[in-house]
Amino acid sequence: MLFDFDCETNEMNTNQKSKIMNKFSTIIGIFLVLFTVSCEGPEGPPGFDGLDGRDGVDGKDGIQGQVVEVDNVNFDYDADGNIFNALITFSDVTDFEVFESDAVLVYRFDGTVDLEDGSTADTWSQIPQSFFLPEGTIQYVMAHTFVDVELFIDGNFDLSALSTDFTDNQSFRIVFVPSEFAESSKMDTSKLSNVMSALGIEENQIHKIEGN
Template sequence: MKRTLLLLGTAFTLFFISCEGPTGPPGFDGEPGQDGLDGIQGQVFEVDDVDFTYIPEDNLYESILVFEDFTSFEVLPNDAVLVYQYDRTVEFQDGSQDDVWNLIPQAFFTNNGTIQYTPGHTTKDVEILISGNYDLSNLETQFTQGQLFRFVIVPGQAATAKIDKSSISAVMSSMGLTEADVQKISRK
């Protein structure tokens, strides 16, 4: 009896799984957008010669960069602003070169302790802080003067996408941006 019910149940299930009906009406076309980007546009710019100011009462260094000084791109409250710090240029065996960019926050270990670069942003500016676990009043200028940063403004609808945000190349590629799209600005 159990076999008969099992066989009947299996046949019944296969019958309903294999049923097909007529094709439904086509859906509406979406809004026009740039191919491959789903209409999502971001911006990337790089600022050279960024200097930090020491704030003794907080024992940290600060640099505030106002967006309108570097771009006319509107930053909205739900946008992500990714900040990458230039590390170095590497040369490969084939003779080609590439820049190394590190997403901040980023920590460095010095002879005195640990420091960390951390970003924060509003719709009007981005603030980069250098904090540490020791007295930073005499922090070496290699950390506080002439720094090079790249800022990628990722629109809110793309900010939640599964992109490897630690890779500036992956982020730029996902928004259809190339090295030629980078606006390079020197503060000096």
């Protein structure tokens, strides 16, 4: 019987220790929760934004205008006015939208010249263009709207017998320059190459159309 009593006593001590440990664990848990809550202060202000990244590379500027080459233009003679004329309607040669305020430049093909490296280059003269002939003087002139351009050959003598070198199978390049670019640019319009360079137009970007 003494042995049984000792066992019961040991079992009671073990149970008491377990209860004490459970209570201690519970108290520690509550203390940790209270400590964590008490350590959290109010939310601070937002931080500063980071620095912006570098800008990307700029794209190439778009073409500011257009160049159209119209070949095989033939002039008609007006006997009453002693003048030759040829009309080119823009919608027949380009889909470029032309406004009343836009600049329209016209250049006539003069032929080719030999270069020092043995190659050749086309030459173009801006209209108006004058020629001094034995019979007198002739001049290519132009008048345009935002719809068309009319070319004339005027002179101070009877033009009815004017050589077809001036009237038949002529080639012209028409340059359309938007008003915003024309007003802000100081390009030299006397040379077609200068105008094309200012507009960023290459030779292979010229629209070529057959005339009348």
